[in-house]
Amino acid sequence: MSKVSSKKNPDAPIKPKNGFSRRGFIRGVGISSGALGSGLLQSTATAAPAGTAGPGAVPVTLKINGKPLNLTIEPRVTLVDALRNYLDHTGAKKVCDRATCGACTVIMDGRVVYSCTVLAIDAQGKDIQTIEGLAANGKLHPVSAAFVNHDAQQCGYCTPGFVMAAKGFLDKHRNPTLEDVETGLGGNLCRCGTYVGVRKAVLEAAKEMRGGRNA
Amino acid sequence: MPDYSWPPMEKRKMIGKATKRLDGPMKSTGRAKYATDLNQKDLLHAALLTSPHAHARVVSVDTSAAEKIPGVTAVRVLSGPGTEIQWQGTEIAAVAATTEEVAIDATTKIKVQYEILPHLVKEEDLAKAGPRAKAAGEQTKGDPDKAFQEAEATIDGYYGIPVITHCCLEPHGQSIEWKGDHVNFWPSTQNVSGIGGDLSQNLKVPATNIHVTMQYVGGGFGSKFGADRWGVECAQLSKASGGRPVKLFLDRATELMIGGNRPSAYAKVKVAGMKDGTITGWQSESWATGGFGGGGSPPLPYVFDVPNQRKNHTAVSINAGGQRAWRAPNHQQACYLTCTAIEDFAAQIKMDPLEVFDKNAGLTQRADVYRAQLAKGAELIDWKKKWHQRGDSGSGNIKRGLGLAVHTWGGGGHNSQCRTNIHPDGTVELELCSQDLGTGTRTIITQVAAETLGLPMGAITLKIGDSSLPPSGPSGGSTTVGGVSSSTRKSTVNALEKLFEAVAPSLGSPADQLEAVDGRIQVKGNSAKSLTWKAACQKLGVNKISEMGANDQRNPGGLNSSGVGGVQMADVSVDIETGIVRMNKMVAVQDMGLVINPKTAESQIHGACIMGICAALMEERIMDEQTGRMLNAEMEFNKLAGIGDIGEIVAHLDITPEHDKRGVIGLGEPPAISTITAIANAVANAIGVRVTNVPLTPNRVLEALEKRSA
Numbered sequence: 005m006s007k008v009s010s011k012k013n014p015d016a017p018i019k020p021k022n023g024f025s026r027r028g029f030i031r032g033v034g035i036s037s038g039a040l041g042s043g044l045l046q047s048t049a050t051a052a053p054a055g056t057a058g059p060g061a062v063p064v065t066l067k068i069n070g071k072p073l074n075l076t077i078e079p080r081v082t083l084v085d086a087l088r089n090y091l092d093h094t095g096a097k098k099v100c101d102r103a104t105c106g107a108c109t110v111i112m113d114g115r116v117v118y119s120c121t122v123l124a125i126d127a128q129g130k131d132i133q134t135i136e137g138l139a140a141n142g143k144l145h146p147v148s149a150a151f152v153n154h155d156a157q158q159c160g161y162c163t164p165g166f167v168m169a170a171k172g173f174l175d176k177h178r179n180p181t182l183e184d185v186e187t188g189l190g191g192n193l194c195r196c197g198t199y200v201g202v203r204k205a206v207l208e209a210a211k212e213m214r215g216g217r218n219a
Numbered sequence: 220m221p222d223y224s225w226p227p228m229e230k231r232k233m234i235g236k237a238t239k240r241l242d243g244p245m246k247s248t249g250r251a252k253y254a255t256d257l258n259q260k261d262l263l264h265a266a267l268l269t270s271p272h273a274h275a276r277v278v279s280v281d282t283s284a285a286e287k288i289p290g291v292t293a294v295r296v297l298s299g300p301g302t303e304i305q306w307q308g309t310e311i312a313a314v315a316a317t318t319e320e321v322a323i324d325a326t327t328k329i330k331v332q333y334e335i336l337p338h339l340v341k342e343e344d345l346a347k348a349g350p351r352a353k354a355a356g357e358q359t360k361g362d363p364d365k366a367f368q369e370a371e372a373t374i375d376g377y378y379g380i381p382v383i384t385h386c387c388l389e390p391h392g393q394s395i396e397w398k399g400d401h402v403n404f405w406p407s408t409q410n411v412s413g414i415g416g417d418l419s420q421n422l423k424v425p426a427t428n429i430h431v432t433m434q435y436v437g438g439g440f441g442s443k444f445g446a447d448r449w450g451v452e453c454a455q456l457s458k459a460s461g462g463r464p465v466k467l468f469l470d471r472a473t474e475l476m477i478g479g480n481r482p483s484a485y486a487k488v489k490v491a492g493m494k495d496g497t498i499t500g501w502q503s504e505s506w507a508t509g510g511f512g513g514g515g516s517p518p519l520p521y522v523f524d525v526p527n528q529r530k531n532h533t534a535v536s537i538n539a540g541g542q543r544a545w546r547a548p549n550h551q552q553a554c555y556l557t558c559t560a561i562e563d564f565a566a567q568i569k570m571d572p573l574e575v576f577d578k579n580a581g582l583t584q585r586a587d588v589y590r591a592q593l594a595k596g597a598e599l600i601d602w603k604k605k606w607h608q609r610g611d612s613g614s615g616n617i618k619r620g621l622g623l624a625v626h627t628w629g630g631g632g633h634n635s636q637c638r639t640n641i642h643p644d645g646t647v648e649l650e651l652c653s654q655d656l657g658t659g660t661r662t663i664i665t666q667v668a669a670e671t672l673g674l675p676m677g678a679i680t681l682k683i684g685d686s687s688l689p690p691s692g693p694s695g696g697s698t699t700v701g702g703v704s705s706s707t708r709k710s711t712v713n714a715l716e717k718l719f720e721a722v723a724p725s726l727g728s729p730a731d732q733l734e735a736v737d738g739r740i741q742v743k744g745n746s747a748k749s750l751t752w753k754a755a756c757q758k759l760g761v762n763k764i765s766e767m768g769a770n771d772q773r774n775p776g777g778l779n780s781s782g783v784g785g786v787q788m789a790d791v792s793v794d795i796e797t798g799i800v801r802m803n804k805m806v807a808v809q810d811m812g813l814v815i816n817p818k819t820a821e822s823q824i825h826g827a828c829i830m831g832i833c834a835a836l837m838e839e840r841i842m843d844e845q846t847g848r849m850l851n852a853e854m855e856f857n858k859l860a861g862i863g864d865i866g867e868i869v870a871h872l873d874i875t876p877e878h879d880k881r882g883v884i885g886l887g888e889p890p891a892i893s894t895i896t897a898i899a900n901a902v903a904n905a906i907g908v909r910v911t912n913v914p915l916t917p918n919r920v921l922e923a924l925e926k927r928s929a
Contacts, residue, residue: 094258195387
């Protein structure tokens with residue numbers, strides 16, 4: 005299967021995406037996981053705790069938005085299911101459940117991850133940020149505010165994932181170009197077609213966050 | 220009768236103002252609770268077992284092992300022995316359990332024996348459809364034979380547009396609590412007012428005992444109107460589990476197999492015309508499938524009522540999940556089969572298609588609108604400068620081209636009732652059982668109320684999404700904005716009249732000489748004789764005002780109407796070595812009557828274009844002829860465009876006094892129609908050869924190029 009390039013210059017040769025696209029990374033895994041430049045999920049894979057747990061339910065502690073939360077779940081429960089079904093943190097959405105769409109995006113130890121593809125037990129000891137923690141003081145985070153300003157949402161089901169992906173991206177790329185934004189957020193899909201607003205929103209949020217407000 | 224008409228354009232303060240969507244902060248902070256997010260107390264989770272076979276007879280179903288699993292509270296067989304399965308994904312059994320993991324496990328322990336039967340899952344090769352193809356009979360108009368004999372130019376083309384799936388990000392499903400004789404129903408739906416009645420009929424529970432609530436829905440696009448079989452079974456599982464609430468949503472694979480799809484359409488088309496671009500004859504042999512029930516009948520030729528026509532359409536029944544209304548049902552297909560053929564005709568006579576479409580605008584119902592839109596679109600995409608003869612796009616491997624298409628839609632307002640309550644403390648509440656699909660319904664209702672009452676939007680509390688509120692129609696056919704804006708206008712005007720009556724004595728003026736402006740009730744044009752809104756409401760004593768307003772679809776009283784046109788143009792680059800098509804720019808020019816919120820209206824157009832880009836370049840349901848299964852029932856190979864795939868998108872809202880006079884007209888559907896075709900035509904213009912079928916995947920582009928060189 006081929007894909008459409010995101011290059012902007014109409015006269016430039018069209019090459020497959022590379023760089024820091026999570027979507028590109030996930031796609032590539034089946035072919036050759038060694039040759040990839042992204043590495044966004046690599047450390048989580050190698051840092052899995054040793055030993056066995058289960059098959060029955062086991063006690064698990066997850067540090068979510070700075071607070072340790074205890075739950076009892078089977079080891080096979082993914083982070084998105086743990087958040088949604090056991091902790092009532094329903095901002096992250098389960099859509100593709102196969103690391104394609106990004107609706108379940110959370111930030112784990114500073115890295116943007118698909119929570120449908122992380123086991124909750126492997127997320128123990130990590131610092132997990134969910135969208136619920138983003139406006140904890142009741143004030144909109146600059147990314148959320150920019151999504152409202154630029155109408156970067158319609159049905160809104162992909163929005164929490166997009167907001168978290170944008171936040172994680174901007175934490176590491178403080179002064180992105182439009183092309184950077186398109187590549188960096190290439191791992192999130194929207195069905196209503198809100199990308200025009202998302203492009204503007206992420207660039208505005210970058211400006212706001214550089215200004216130091218609530219960053 | 221009070222004057223309900225919209226305020227004149229120049230006097231509007233809220234209507235027509237680009238306004239941020241009211242529920243934006245709820246959505247962008249993750250606090251918006253969709254049906255999938257509701258975790259009721261004592262909630263049980265349900266899972267479905269579905270048929271892996273496209274055509275089979277169920278021989279036996281053994282649920283005994285599943286029933287013994289700890290945590291399982293109910294098992295129901297939906298397709299018992301003897302049932303003939305007609306598509307993959309058909310519901311066989313359902314399980315409710317204390318956790319989602321246990322429910323899924325239990326479905327894997329259900330033993331089902333099938334007698335596998337022969338299937339048909341692909342329809343493009345009509346010769347293989349045999350008795351599954353049903354011809355509708357020939358339709359003719361004028362004298363097509365004469366038109367083709369006398370034509371100076373003809374084309375003979377083949378075009379195909381496949382089945383695609385709705386792929387709502389929030390899957391179909393619901394939670395239900397059936398306790399005693401009362402049912403609480405939390406669906407993901409486009410139809411909060413009506414879906415309870417649908418469930419009621421299936422459960423034999425009085426409709427009065429079914430309470431439906433839904434505040435947010437994660438996409439519908441025409442696929443979420445009914446209670447569906449999974450709704451009925453979810454209720455039965457709740458009843459069988461002692462009345463505990465049960466949550467049942469389709470998993471992604473099942474969602475894509477049975478949660479709805481857009482019918483395909485294929486056609487052999489002949490067009491006759493003159494060398495000056497006049498089209499005189501149309502002949503088409505078309506076929507389509509909407510699943511086992513057949514379906515899919517595009518109105519051909521689209522928009523252009525060619526004087527001489529001969530048409531034959533065949534519906535094909537296949538063993539695959541059934542169609543549902545798909546954002547402008549039948550129009551995308553009709554647009555594709557028609558506007559590709561017209562573009563090919565233009566290329567045949569070496570004429571600019573912009574001129575050919577313009578030349579034939581007289582064959583449409585709104586010639587002036589289309590001509591103006593063609594000119595506007597051409598200006599915005601720089602058509603005159605950038606267009607070239609088909610294939611004449613220079614040396615080099617990157618070929619650039621332009622294409623266009625036109626569309627039409629109805630969009631009149633549905634039946635809707637609204638209640639406005641004005642309380643003595645000055646608070647205002649609007650109640651109507653509509654739903655906001657993400658189109659901005661909450662925002663536009665509040666804008667209309669604020670406009671009428673002379674209040675800021677923040678002073679108005681809006682209640683929607685609850686079946687105990689006054690009913691509104693389902694959100695389909697682009698009818699919501701017309702319906703709810705009109706009922707809101709009438710209801711708020713009625714309530715305001717009552718307030719005027721209450722305060723008239725205090726202001727020493729007849730009620731009909733008062734107006735509501737900037738948070739005050741005043742004598743018309745005299746702000747010296749006024750009361751603040753709050754002081755005015757205090758005159759109500761202890762009684763609130765509660766006034767209804769209704770939109771009658773058949774008699775909208777000038778507040779809304781239907782019938783719009785639109786033109787879209789695409790600028791693409793195609794790499795002839797890789798076959799990759801890349802979007803440079805889309806231009807969408809759309810007429811839509813009176814525009815209440817240009818900001819959300821623009822978002823609708825952007826979104827529609829992006830959906831069109833998905834369908835033009837990557838989306839299709841791929842069925843396997845051997846196994847009868849859907850090969851891409853997931854989101855990796857059932858592709859949607861990402862943020863880097865869309866290029867620049869320019870939406871031109873055709874806001875003019877003439878369009879405004881027609882009242883409010885729905886916008887959800889029209890701009891979703893012609894994007895696909897405009898892109899396909901641009902690719903043909905770029906590479907010099909027609910890629911007959913969408914999506915325009917690299918392999919199809921390369922195949923078309925290979926045929927040209929051969």
